[in-house]
Amino acid sequence: MEMKPTLLVLAAGMGSRYGGNKQIDGFGPNGETILEYSIYDAIRAGFGKVVLIVREEILQTAKDLLLPKLEGKIEVDFVLQSLQSFVPQEFQNPERVKPYGTAHAVLCAKDAIAEPFAVINADDFYGKEAFEVLGKFLTNGVQPNLHAMVGYAIQNVLSAHGTVSRGVCTMNGANQLVGMVERTSIAREGDKIISRGEGEEIEIAENTPVSMNFWGFHQAVFSDIQSMWHEFLPANKENLKSEFYIPTVANNLIQAGKAAFEILPGGKTWFGVTYTEDKPIVIEALKQMHASGEYPEKLWG
Template sequence: MTKKPTLLVLAAGMGSRYGGTKQIDGFGPNGETILEYSIFDAIRAGFGKVVFIVREEILEVAREKFLPKLEGKIDVDWVIQSLDSFVPAELKQADRVKPFGTAHAVLCAKNVIKEPFAVINADDFYGKEAFDVLGKFLSTDVKPDLHAMVGYAVQNVLSENGTVSRGVCDTNEKGQLIGMVERTSIAREGGKIVSKGENELLEIAENTPVSMNFWGFHQDAFADIERMWNDFLPSNLGNLKSEFYIPTVANNLIKEDKAAFEILEGGKVWFGVTYTEDKPVVIEALKKLHDSGEYPADLWN
């Protein structure tokens, strides 16, 4: 019998640009967080467990917020991402403040996930269809050397209130990922989508697939992630702002010919809160989804 996949939620971020702990802020008509919609959609798509990656200082607040709503609906586990997690004593950076990044967060869950799993951001709305396609992949197609990413057209994942950073994908004739470049300062200007980061001016085609950090992995990926982490740590000892990202892991696995990544076409609807000004847009979008019947009037009752 196929194991139900697990949903791994990255909720340890600071939300610095947004100006608060947006992972536990209310956006739905009954004060639902964005994350609650992802968990609701994951349950509908057949996921059996949700694992929260949080910082120690928000653990109790997060437990109080989510556990009463999820009890009896899906198994729940909690993992702390700290600056000491998977860091041997001789490689600790006493002056470091910045978290080690998304791939390090995934590695922190190594000991509690033994089945195929999806990875999402806590503050992004991905849509029911995205969970359906990734849930099906993780239940049927995932193999130790075949992972997946839900792709979103860049035109659908911009903010009206400022620039955004996105992982822009390069694909082969099979539609598989062959590489990803993090492009910063992406915005629409004069009818075109351009990236202005790193002193560049690059036009990006409207339907170019980008990563919104919605990944699907076979559980064997943890061994590769830990191997890369053990290379990353000593080589970045002097850089207190270095980060170990999921796209780095994906790019390395592809270059090493150790795994392929399917780009799944479930990314139809996305919205998120990069900036405080994004909040009313998200509130209105969620209201419309409730009004249309996509979600019940009260998500959990």
């Protein structure tokens, strides 16, 4: 029997630029959260389990929201990310308040996942095609040294209400990731897409693939992440804002020749809520998708 992939959801984030807790905010016609659409799409793409990474203070809220709706539809597990998770005593700093970042969140799920898995943000809408293409890869294509990322064209993932941060990718002729640079201040200016962060102005071509943090991994990656984590901690002990990111893990594996990442072309539809002003746009888009039959009248009807 083939192993069904798992969906790992990063839901511990604070949503600092957006007022309120956007992970549990309703956007769908019946008050559905964005996350519920991802879980719905994952179920129909053949995923067998969903694991949510949460903070202690939102654990009960997340359980109350999701468990009644998902009972009997998919296995659900919750994992806590805290400043103590996988952090040996000598590296714990009582002054640190910032979470350790996305790769640390993935590491926190190490004991809950024993099969190939996808990683998503709780507050991004990725679209049905993305789950289909990644579900197929995780069932048939994934290897201990071959992972994947769903690529989205930069022109489709901007906000009309301010600059955005995106992982801008370079790929080779075989559609594999060569490297990724986090550009922190990207916006459309006239008919061009310009990145102004890091003290330089760079024009980015419309179809350049970017990462929206939708990854597919073989479970072997956990030991790679753990060894990088053990290097990260001593190097960043005094830096209370340092974060350990998934793109760093990907870049390190590629540069060391330990693994390759396929860029999968499933990223057709994406929307997210970076700014409060993005919310009505998302609500309208979801309404249209229900009206066109892409989603049933009620997700969990």
